[in-house]
Amino acid sequence: MVDRSDLTRMTKVEVVVTGADAPAVRDLFRDAGATGWTSVSGVSGLGHHGEHQGRLLFNQQATLEMIITVVPDDRVDALLAGLRPLLAATSGVMFVSDTWVSRPGYFT
Amino acid sequence: MVDRSDLTRMTKVEVVVTGADAPAVRDLFRDAGATGWTSVSGVSGLGHHGEHQGRLLFNQQATLEMIITVVPDDRVDALLAGLRPLLAATSGVMFVSDTWVSRPGYFT
Amino acid sequence: MVDRSDLTRMTKVEVVVTGADAPAVRDLFRDAGATGWTSVSGVSGLGHHGEHQGRLLFNQQATLEMIITVVPDDRVDALLAGLRPLLAATSGVMFVSDTWVSRPGYFT
Numbered sequence: 001m002v003d004r005s006d007l008t009r010m011t012k013v014e015v016v017v018t019g020a021d022a023p024a025v026r027d028l029f030r031d032a033g034a035t036g037w038t039s040v041s042g043v044s045g046l047g048h049h050g051e052h053q054g055r056l057l058f059n060q061q062a063t064l065e066m067i068i069t070v071v072p073d074d075r076v077d078a079l080l081a082g083l084r085p086l087l088a089a090t091s092g093v094m095f096v097s098d099t100w101v102s103r104p105g106y107f108t
Numbered sequence: 109m110v111d112r113s114d115l116t117r118m119t120k121v122e123v124v125v126t127g128a129d130a131p132a133v134r135d136l137f138r139d140a141g142a143t144g145w146t147s148v149s150g151v152s153g154l155g156h157h158g159e160h161q162g163r164l165l166f167n168q169q170a171t172l173e174m175i176i177t178v179v180p181d182d183r184v185d186a187l188l189a190g191l192r193p194l195l196a197a198t199s200g201v202m203f204v205s206d207t208w209v210s211r212p213g214y215f216t
Numbered sequence: 217m218v219d220r221s222d223l224t225r226m227t228k229v230e231v232v233v234t235g236a237d238a239p240a241v242r243d244l245f246r247d248a249g250a251t252g253w254t255s256v257s258g259v260s261g262l263g264h265h266g267e268h269q270g271r272l273l274f275n276q277q278a279t280l281e282m283i284i285t286v287v288p289d290d291r292v293d294a295l296l297a298g299l300r301p302l303l304a305a306t307s308g309v310m311f312v313s314d315t316w317v318s319r320p321g322y323f324t
């Protein structure tokens with residue numbers, strides 16, 4: 001493992017929802033204390049996002065947006081608590097992972 | 109490390125290939141038991157993807173697509189076994205990483 | 217944890233900057249010994265990237281680009297050393313994480 005003592009570990013949360021739901025996700029990020037976000041457009045998907053999923057439809061695509069934020073550990077619980085009802089209502093998905101950043105002050 | 113006892117660890121596989129090869133990647137995902145995928149268009153790249161790589165060409169770009177799936181551990185081997193020949197034939201690349209999800213039923 | 221003995225762990229570096237700064241990031245990647253990169257366009261963001269961040273502006277967006285590279289551990293320090301001054305000058309952000317690849321020769 002590379003030495004990352006000059007970096008700070010944080011939690012990255014990636015949410016994939018429809019474009020219509022993206023502003024609500026960003027609002028939830030802000031309400032949970034996230035200091036910013038990165039959004040990726042041009043995203044499509046199937047299945048993970050809850051659409052009907054027949055074998056014949058596996059290459060069909062829904063128009064989606066991926067919204068990414070990075071938060072310190074003490075804001076993860078609030079963030080996930082806020083996102084769960086929205087994801088349940090919209091069939092969006094969420095991926096949570098470790099990341100390391102060089103300027104922790106940007107995220108706190 | 110933040111407590112993630114309310115999340116389930118899975119494996120995220122990100123594949124970067126040409127747009128022409130993307131449907132074959134999604135078919136391989138499905139054949140290996142993945143329940144869905146997320147695709148990102150507007151992707152370009154060099155070098156990692158096997159193109160000629162002279163110093164002068166390092167900022168040139170090929171048109172690519174990133175296709176992401178998340179699977180439980182017991183489907184990773186089948187997924188990678190399916191992808192290897194396609195990646196070898198197309199000079200695509202694959203990144204494998206840990207991720208945590210809130211609704212494991214979506215991915216199994 | 218899934219057995220990844222057939223994969224090689226490397227470090228993924230994701231940088232989010234304005235489109236104008238993206239070529240400089242790719243040049244820094246190359247100078248640090250990265251063998252390639254993947255860029256995602258259609259990216260927007262706020263806050264993490266240093267813009268003014270009032271509550272009313274949280275859904276406003278700047279046009280950005282995400283540039284991703286994967287390097288072996290012995291090139292991480294050089295890569296981060298090269299990126300720090302550019303990020304400080306441009307208010308870009310950087311995320312560092314673990315990833316596993318199937319063909320390490322592509323990245324060395």
